[in-house]
Amino acid sequence: MHKxxxxxxxxxxxxxxxxxxxxxxxxxxxxxxxxxxxxxxxSFPEVLMERVDPAKGxxxxxxxxxxxxxxxxxxxxxxxxxxxxxxxxxxLQVTDSPLDVALNDGNGFFVLQxxxxxxxxxxxxHFLVNEGGQLVNPDGYLLVGDGGPIEVGEAAAVxxxxxxxxxxxxxxxxxxxxxxxxxxxALRQMGKNLLAETEDSGAPVPFEAPQVAVGVLERSNVNVxxxxxxxxxxxxxxxxxxxxxxxSDDMTGQLITxxxxx
Amino acid sequence: MIRSLxxxxxGMIAQQTxxxxxxxxxxxxxxxxxxxxKTNFADLLYQINREPGAPVEGxxxxxxxxxxxxxxxxxxxxxxxxxxxxxxxDAPLDIAIEGNAYFQVVLPNGDIAYSANGxxxxxxxxxxxxxxxxxxxxxxxxxxxxxDITISSTGQVYVTQPGDDEPQEIGQIELVRFVxxxxxxxxxxxLFRETAASGDPQVGNPGDDGFPTLQQGILERSNVQVxxxxxxxxxxxxxxxxxxxxxxTADRLLEVANGLxx
Numbered sequence: 001m002h003k004x005x006x007x008x009x010x011x012x013x014x015x016x017x018x019x020x021x022x023x024x025x026x027x028x029x030x031x032x033x034x035x036x037x038x039x040x041x042x043s044f045p046e047v048l049m050e051r052v053d054p055a056k057g058x059x060x061x062x063x064x065x066x067x068x069x070x071x072x073x074x075x076x077x078x079x080x081x082x083x084x085x086x087x088x089x090x091x092l093q094v095t096d097s098p099l100d101v102a103l104n105d106g107n108g109f110f111v112l113q114x115x116x117x118x119x120x121x122x123x124x125x126h127f128l129v130n131e132g133g134q135l136v137n138p139d140g141y142l143l144v145g146d147g148g149p150i151e152v153g154e155a156a157a158v159x160x161x162x163x164x165x166x167x168x169x170x171x172x173x174x175x176x177x178x179x180x181x182x183x184x185x186a187l188r189q190m191g192k193n194l195l196a197e198t199e200d201s202g203a204p205v206p207f208e209a210p211q212v213a214v215g216v217l218e219r220s221n222v223n224v225x226x227x228x229x230x231x232x233x234x235x236x237x238x239x240x241x242x243x244x245x246x247x248s249d250d251m252t253g254q255l256i257t258x259x260x261x262x
Numbered sequence: 263m264i265r266s267l268x269x270x271x272x273g274m275i276a277q278q279t280x281x282x283x284x285x286x287x288x289x290x291x292x293x294x295x296x297x298x299x300k301t302n303f304a305d306l307l308y309q310i311n312r313e314p315g316a317p318v319e320g321x322x323x324x325x326x327x328x329x330x331x332x333x334x335x336x337x338x339x340x341x342x343x344x345x346x347x348x349x350x351x352d353a354p355l356d357i358a359i360e361g362n363a364y365f366q367v368v369l370p371n372g373d374i375a376y377s378a379n380g381x382x383x384x385x386x387x388x389x390x391x392x393x394x395x396x397x398x399x400x401x402x403x404x405x406x407x408x409x410d411i412t413i414s415s416t417g418q419v420y421v422t423q424p425g426d427d428e429p430q431e432i433g434q435i436e437l438v439r440f441v442x443x444x445x446x447x448x449x450x451x452x453l454f455r456e457t458a459a460s461g462d463p464q465v466g467n468p469g470d471d472g473f474p475t476l477q478q479g480i481l482e483r484s485n486v487q488v489x490x491x492x493x494x495x496x497x498x499x500x501x502x503x504x505x506x507x508x509x510x511t512a513d514r515l516l517e518v519a520n521g522l523x524x
Contacts, residue, residue: 016264016515017311017330023266023508024305024331027273029501030280031303031334082312084326095300097342126302128340129442131461138302138338154441154464156362156472169472186314186326192337193304198314200325224504231511242518 003076004248010077011241014041015234017080022230025222033124033193034220036086036227044077084185085195090123090221092213098159099135101125101176102218104211107184111144111177111204112137112194119144120194121179121187121204123218129158135166139192145174164210176212179204264515265309265332270508272333276303277502279336284494287486295379295452296484297341298491304337341444346485348477354411355382355390358482361474363437366399366465367392367453374399376438376463379452381481394451402433413478416469437473438463 021039028034089106102125103110109121120141127143130136133153135143142149145166152158155168164176181187182202187195197204280301290296314327343362357380359365364376375396382398385391388406390398404411408421412429417436420429440446445459456463466473 012519016266017328019508019511019515020265020269020330023269023273023505023512024333026501026504026508027269027276027333028303028305028331029273029504030277030497031305034303034305034334037329037331080311080328082324082326083328083330095342096344097300098344124304126300126340128444131442131445131459133441133461138340139304154439154461154472156439156474183325188310188314188327189305189308189329189331191305191307191331200314200323224500228504228507231507235511235514238515239518242522245522246524 004251005245007076007078008241008245008248010044010079011244012238014078014080015238015241018230018234019238021083022227022234025227026224028220029222029224031124031193031220032126033090033122033218034222035123035189035195036088036220036222037083037189038086039083040081041078042081043075044079085187085189086221087184088221088223090218093217093219094215095217096215097126097217098157098215099127099129100215100217101127101160101164102213102216103178104213105178105180105207107180108178108207108210109180109184109195109204111179112141113144113149114141119204120190120196121181122193122195124193125212126217137193141192141194143176145176147177150174150176160212160214162212162214164212176210178207178210178212180207181205264512265330266508267512267516269331269333270505270512272306272335273505273508274502276301276334276336277498277505280498281495281502283339284491284498288488288491290484291486291488291491293379293452293484294381294481295346295377296486297343297346297378298484298486299339299341301336302338302340303334305331306333306335308332341446341448342485343443344485346483349481349483350479351481352479354413354478355384356380356479356481357382357413357435358477358480359437359468359474360477362443363439363468363474364443364454366436366438366463368397368399369453370396373455374463375449375453375455376446377452377454378482380476392452396453398435400433400436402435404432408432413476415475415477417467417476434467435476436465437468438465439473440464 018039025036112120127135135150152168158168165172166174186200188198190196283299283301287298308329308331311328316324367375367377369375382390388404390402410422412420418431419433421432422429441461446454447457469475
């Protein structure tokens with residue numbers, strides 16, 4: 001069928017993906033340590049459009065491509081090529097809670113692990129002590145320090161220092177692990193405020209001297225204005241693409257009716 | 263249907279819970295010994311439409327793939343146990359705990375609950391009870407003719423009776439600590455029950471290792487900061503509005519898609 005219809009459909013699907021992306025960012029506008037994802041679209045490789053030469057179509061059919069003349073190139077389709085994680089820093093909220101920590105370095109991540117030792121990374125610095133005396137995030141993932149879960153036992157007072165040590169009843173029990181990545185935008189977002197390394201993010205590189213802010217929580221880095229503009233942009237682009245489809249449809253309709261006339 | 267329609271809904275639902283928690287904090291701004299509660303959010307699942315690191319032609323790989331998040335959810339509500347402000351009341355049975363510990367209270371069914379509310383009363387039999395009439399555990403009975411009730415910082419209760427030259431010790435107030443007090447279950451009336459997450463109660467006398475001391479004639483008010491809660495209200499309202507815009511946009515996209523077929 002008409003190329004314009006498929007071009008329009010691809011554009012509409014791209015805008016739908018962009019809306020999904022903005023929707024997730026806006027839903028997480030208040031999620032501590034959340035990192036917004038941004039869409040990148042690309043056009044399909046340009047294709048050469050050709051016109052069939054009617055004169056050469058007569059009589060004996062000559063071999064391809066002699067029947068056609070190039071009339072220029074066009075890209076017919078647009079696709080959502082990737083979504084990447086923004087590494088902008090979120091705004092900071094002072095909570096005064098001794099177990100709320102924010103990373104001073106925008107490229108650092110807390111290290112968390114599940115019960116089976118699988119490691120995850122997070123920017124969300126809200127921690128609690130669980131019934132086993134270990135530091136955990138609100139979902140129960142263990143905070144890692146000195147290569148393993150941080151144990152504070154039955155300490156009455158637990159707090160962090162500015163250089164990431166954990167102090168339980170006045171005694172330093174562990175040094176929190178903070179890591180960076182060569183390409184943090186390529187981390188995989190797992191949900192539950194967790195990130196996982198991928199082939200492209202590279203392996204985690206431990207920070208030598210991490211700096212943290214205690215009693216402070218990093219909020220999400222979602223920029224509401226930007227997301228709202230993206231929503232408007234997506235809606236209008238979607239509408240415009242739909243007009244493209246309708247126009248193609250109209251043209252096809254006219255073609256059919258005019259050809260069908262006796 | 264469009265994912266963002268539901269993604270927006272998850273954000274609105276999460277903010278609704280946030281609003282509920284904030285309003286409870288504000289309702290208890292004047293409740294003795296109340297500890298504020300904070301809502302924790304996390305991102306929901308991600309749909310991986312294109313695997314990060316997938317090979318593309320030319321031997322390179324996709325750096326980040328297409329990961330579309332599906333919204334936010336409330337992962338938990340955590341009780342912030344920072345100290346509240348202290349109010350001097352000079353009432354002999356007003357006791358403030360100078361740290362993180364709880365009194366034991368006997369519920370009418372005989373179970374033990376825990377309370378940080380230090381506003382004690384004397385009932386008709388001279389027993390020390392909460393404002394709701396629940397007995398303090400271990401029980402302390404103040405003799406009918408007893409005067410000058412004195413409570414030491416380590417919890418000994420002294421009373422002077424007619425004919426006595428010196429105050430007599432009539433009881434000892436005990437405190438209870440939990441490894442994870444944030445894991446206690448709030449049952450209203452300023453009372454908490456232990457849970458699997460809170461750990462077992464550790465009973466001790468005030469001033470013992472790890473146990474805070476007491477202050478007579480002082481009440482610990484709630485630790486709710488009105489400014490903080492008001493800002494939280496504003497954030498919740500705006501986040502709710504932003505998510506409603508997502509839904510409107512998704513709805514508009516569907517309307518346009520429906521309009522394609524004429």
